[in-house]
Amino acid sequence: MNATGKVDLSVRIGGLTLRNPVMPASGTFAEGLEKVMDFNRLGAFVTKTITRELRAGNPLPRVVERPGGLINAIGIPSKGVPYFIEHTMPHYAAYDTPLVVSISAPTAEGFASLAAELSIPGIAAIEANISCPNIEEDGKAFAMRPESTEKVTRELRKATKLPLWVKLTPNTGDVPEVARAAEAAGADAVVVANTILSMAIDLKSFKPCLGNIMGGLSGPAIKPIVLRQVFQCAKAVKIPVIGCGGISTADDAVEYMLAGASAVQVGTATFLQPAAMTTIIDGLEAFCLRREIPRVAELIRGVVIEEADEPDLAWLDPVS
Amino acid sequence: MSIQHDQSQAARSGAAIAGAVCSSAPWKASVVAELAEVVRNEAVNAEYRHLVVNCSEAAAAAQPGQFFQLLCPQPAGEQPFLRRPMSLYGADPEKRQVEFLYKVTGAGTRGLDTLQPGDRLDIMGPLGVGFTLDPDWRHIVAVGRGAGLATLAPLARAAKANGTQVTAIFSARRPELLVSVELFHRHGADVIAVTDAEQTSGPANVERILRRQIAEGRCDAFFTCGSSRLMRVQQRLAREFGLPGQVAMEQQMACGIGLCYCCVRDFNVNGEIVNRRVCWDGPVFDLMEALP
Numbered sequence A: 001m002n003a004t005g006k007v008d009l010s011v012r013i014g015g016l017t018l019r020n021p022v023m024p025a026s027g028t029f030a031e032g033l034e035k036v037m038d039f040n041r042l043g044a045f046v047t048k049t050i051t052r053e054l055r056a057g058n059p060l061p062r063v064v065e066r067p068g069g070l071i072n073a074i075g076i077p078s079k080g081v082p083y084f085i086e087h088t089m090p091h092y093a094a095y096d097t098p099l100v101v102s103i104s105a106p107t108a109e110g111f112a113s114l115a116a117e118l119s120i121p122g123i124a125a126i127e128a129n130i131s132c133p134n135i136e137e138d139g140k141a142f143a144m145r146p147e148s149t150e151k152v153t154r155e156l157r158k159a160t161k162l163p164l165w166v167k168l169t170p171n172t173g174d175v176p177e178v179a180r181a182a183e184a185a186g187a188d189a190v191v192v193a194n195t196i197l198s199m200a201i202d203l204k205s206f207k208p209c210l211g212n213i214m215g216g217l218s219g220p221a222i223k224p225i226v227l228r229q230v231f232q233c234a235k236a237v238k239i240p241v242i243g244c245g246g247i248s249t250a251d252d253a254v255e256y257m258l259a260g261a262s263a264v265q266v267g268t269a270t271f272l273q274p275a276a277m278t279t280i281i282d283g284l285e286a287f288c289l290r291r292e293i294p295r296v297a298e299l300i301r302g303v304v305i306e307e308a309d310e311p312d313l314a315w316l317d318p319v320s
Numbered sequence B: 001m002s003i004q005h006d007q008s009q010a011a012r013s014g015a016a017i018a019g020a021v022c023s024s025a026p027w028k029a030s031v032v033a034e035l036a037e038v039v040r041n042e043a044v045n046a047e048y049r050h051l052v053v054n055c056s057e058a059a060a061a062a063q064p065g066q067f068f069q070l071l072c073p074q075p076a077g078e079q080p081f082l083r084r085p086m087s088l089y090g091a092d093p094e095k096r097q098v099e100f101l102y103k104v105t106g107a108g109t110r111g112l113d114t115l116q117p118g119d120r121l122d123i124m125g126p127l128g129v130g131f132t133l134d135p136d137w138r139h140i141v142a143v144g145r146g147a148g149l150a151t152l153a154p155l156a157r158a159a160k161a162n163g164t165q166v167t168a169i170f171s172a173r174r175p176e177l178l179v180s181v182e183l184f185h186r187h188g189a190d191v192i193a194v195t196d197a198e199q200t201s202g203p204a205n206v207e208r209i210l211r212r213q214i215a216e217g218r219c220d221a222f223f224t225c226g227s228s229r230l231m232r233v234q235q236r237l238a239r240e241f242g243l244p245g246q247v248a249m250e251q252q253m254a255c256g257i258g259l260c261y262c263c264v265r266d267f268n269v270n271g272e273i274v275n276r277r278v279c280w281d282g283p284v285f286d287l288m289e290a291l292p
Helices: A031-035 A081-093 A108-117 A146-159 A175-184 A220-236 A250-259 A268-272 A276-290 B005-021 B107-113 B148-161 B181-186 B203-215 B228-241
Strands: A011-013 A016-018 A022-024 A063-066 A069-072 A099-103 A125-129 A164-167 A189-192 A196-199 A214-218 A241-244 A261-266 B033-043 B048-054 B067-071 B084-087 B090-092 B097-103 B120-127 B139-145 B165-172 B190-195 B221-225 B245-248 B264-269 B272-277 B284-286
Touching: A011 A261, A022 A276, A063 A214, A069 A220, A069 A268, A081 A099, A099 A108, A108 A125, A108 A146, A125 A146, A146 A164, A146 A175, A175 A189, A175 A220, A189 A220, A189 A261, A196 A220, A214 A220, A220 A241, A220 A250, A241 A250, A250 A261, A250 A276, A261 A276, A268 A276, B048 B107, B048 B120, B067 B097, B084 B097, B084 B107, B090 B148, B097 B107, B097 B148, B139 B148, B139 B203, B139 B228, B148 B165, B148 B181, B148 B221, B148 B245, B165 B181, B165 B203, B181 B190, B190 B203, B203 B228, B221 B228, B228 B245
Parallel strands: A022 A261, A099 A125, A125 A164, A164 A189, A189 A241, A241 A261, B139 B165, B139 B221, B165 B190, B221 B245
Antiparallel strands: A011 A016, A063 A069, A069 A214, A196 A214, B033 B048, B033 B120, B048 B097, B067 B084, B067 B120, B090 B097, B245 B284, B264 B272
């Protein structure tokens, strides 16, 4: 506890100090949430992913629920860069909260030019959503392989001096190796992870439930999977890992931080409880007070693993 | 008159920015999720159930056409994950109650079906842009079918308070499935029921009824919900006679507060096709901009 008896909730993420480790996951946050929570309480803002081109998004239906989660194929509708600078940015300028802009592009060069164009006052960091299809690699997502991750991150690094967060996909066999590639190419942090590729079929029509056939699963259903990936990535890299996957409560956030996350992103939980992020911030403080932890940052990588308890991954999963 | 949703949207955002800049004023939530207490949950006919809950002052201030996101209890063997959007059926600021009318169709409504008086239900709202009544309108027409009748219901009371007469044209498969009729009668509205069973619900007959209303000077504006076919009839008449109109639209939703872009629909805005979020830009839209 500091002199005022308060817990220090601040964390450092790749060149930025956040007042607390809680921020929205890209795509689950918009100006409308200011009716629900005080934006000055958030650790950071993370925008919906913006692209250079105007994008309409996917055909409907765009979401389907399953027990413990939500499958979405929204398709990144985007109004482009000028709209973002003219209309979206001024909105967030009224708050004392760092603005992280999520970007996406179909090529490494496209990512770089977008990052350069958005390296302007008012933007605190760039989050590169490299889980999108890379048209130079048959539509395979950049973050599926270390090589394409390294290439796009290197181009991004050359294009911007802003803190660079690279958002990885959970849909690849070796996420820690991809995280290492991002770190080697100059990323300041990695966000682990994105939604898990999935599918649902309607038993009346025999048709896929989503207009896009497949989509990304999010929500409590994916938490244990992504938590494991955060744990592995935090062991693989020295840069901060930002955890993102099924976090709905302060306990979930603590678990992620113990696994190695320096901060957490909250997405689907906001759809169920719109004030989820501020509830989690309050809960983190209460947790630290209860456990007499003066600085929330002390939780990061705090999982206790005895040497004899090393997991036998080879036995769990033959491919790793 | 046409409703400028984009303007109202900008006005809402502007107010919020002003609030944020003025940092000395403590921030206050205008949308909250709360645990409401179930007062009544009973069948009103073979299909629909009437749910009444005690709630906060803010929730009870809901306006006609707005909606709530309900976190439905889990029925046996099912796990509805998302909230369910439910249009407002009635709001009583004095009693601090809101009412909903629902048909049991899926996991969420099967969950609602289990609620007993005294149970708690997590409601979030009021949400979205509702109906607008121009003080100059002397007589409006409300045209609804199916669940749309529930959405139009709060208009009866609001129109009466506005000094506006209402003719309600209500459509259903069978007469016994009509809802809201008593409620509209209670507020002094004329109700014309049309049904499939009596073969009176076809668009041609509804158009005949509407033309008579217009000819008698009893239609300053159209209000509609629940039928694309009937919406098209009203759009045609609105264009022919230069009348305004509003339509409450439905779409599958996830967040209900404009974040996820799952509930978008196409709108024709001066010849240009524009994508709008039903939960945030609506659910009530200008009749002439709506596409079926």
